[in-house]
Amino acid sequence: EVHLVESGGGLVQPGGSLRLSCEVSGFTFNNYAMSWVRQAPGKGLEWVSGTRAGYGFTYYVDSVKGRFTISRDNSQNTLYLQMNSLRVEDTAVYYCAKGSSGVELAILDSWGQGTHVTVSS
Amino acid sequence: SSELTQDPAVSVALGQTVRITCQGDSLRTSYATWYQQKPGQAPVLVIYSQNNRPSGIPDRFSGSSSGTTASLTITGAQAEDEADYYCNSRDSSGHHVIFGGGTKLTVL
Numbered sequence: 104e105v106h107l108v109e110s111g112g113g114l115v116q117p118g119g120s121l122r123l124s125c126e127v128s129g130f131t132f133n134n135y136a137m138s139w140v141r142q143a144p145g146k147g148l149e150w151v152s153g154t155r156a157g158y159g160f161t162y163y164v165d166s167v168k169g170r171f172t173i174s175r176d177n178s179q180n181t182l183y184l185q186m187n188s189l190r191v192e193d194t195a196v197y198y199c200a201k202g203s204s205g206v207e208l209a210i211l212d213s214w215g216q217g218t219h220v221t222v223s224s
Numbered sequence: 225s226s227e228l229t230q231d232p233a234v235s236v237a238l239g240q241t242v243r244i245t246c247q248g249d250s251l252r253t254s255y256a257t258w259y260q261q262k263p264g265q266a267p268v269l270v271i272y273s274q275n276n277r278p279s280g281i282p283d284r285f286s287g288s289s290s291g292t293t294a295s296l297t298i299t300g301a302q303a304e305d306e307a308d309y310y311c312n313s314r315d316s317s318g319h320h321v322i323f324g325g326g327t328k329l330t331v332l
Contacts, residue, residue: 138321140267146260148267148310148320162319200268209314209321210257212278213264 105129105213107199112218119222125182125199125215133177136202138211139184141220143193151197152184156205167193178196189222196220201216226250226315228324235330236301244296244327246311252312256294258287261308261326270309295321298329306331 111123123139138153152163152173161173172185182199197218200211228248236242246256258271268277271287274294284299298305311324321324 147308147326148261148312148323148324150312153321160319164320165321200267203272208319209312210252210269210272211259211267211312212269213271215267216266 105201107201107215108177109197109199109215109218112197112220113223114223115189116224117189117222119190120166120185120187121189121220123184123186123197123199123218123220125184127180127182127199127201127224130201130213132175132180136152136204136206136208137173137175137182138200138202138208139173139182140198140211141193142198142217143195144190146195150208151201153208154182155202155208159199162208186220189220191222194220194222225318226320226322228256228311228313228322230309230324230327231248232325232327233330235332236298237332238303239300241297241299242329244298244309244329246294246296246321246324247292247324248313248324249292250313250315250322251289251292251294254318256287256289256311256313258285258296259310259312261310263304266308268283273295301329301331308319310317 203210259267
């Protein structure tokens with residue numbers, strides 16, 4: 104059974120940093136694309152970043168480009184999101200999600216339960 | 225444009241059929257994927273590659289597409305189908321993902 108468990112969320116001041124982790128099990132992690140998707144309080148889903156299997160290509164929504172870094176440790180079955188220069192508008196539940204193939208970023212067939220990030224002074 | 229547009233809210237009588245739509249230019253070249261999200265829960269994939277259902281998703285859920293509009297149809301809506309529904313697709317570059325704003329489905 105596929106499991107994704109996020110951690111690392113919390114309360115941080117504007118301008119601060121957080122590192123989110125997503126530990127996965129139940130599938131061969133290095134064979135699949137992975138994404139981070141966030142949901143601000145009372146709002147819809149927003150894709151934040153993704154990484155495809157194999158070549159390490161990474162992609163970001165414009166609003167986080169240059170501030171967030173997605174990475175993966177295939178030996179530890181873990182996906183990361185390093186978030187720097189955090190803004191109030193980054194406040195959200197952050198989900199990690201598994202792509203349906205090594206290159207598929209949009210078909211997200213398994214999701215974690217999310218980790219809360221609050222950016223506030 | 226790089227947006228997907230959904231109606232904010234739709235209602236359906238118990239047992240009736242409802243269609244939820246998603247409109248955007250990216251749908252000319254990329255299939256819509258549909259997710260169901262219930263309050264306090266993570267999203268669940270319900271339809272992918274236009275009209276494919278993951279295992280465990282009831283066959284009352286189906287998808288279709290025409291031009292720049294994709295649709296999720298629930299035939300014989302059940303009380304447990306009350307949820308928010310989101311569409312997404314790849315953008316024109318193929319390297320980013322865009323989500324629609326979501327549709328809140330109420331089953332009356």
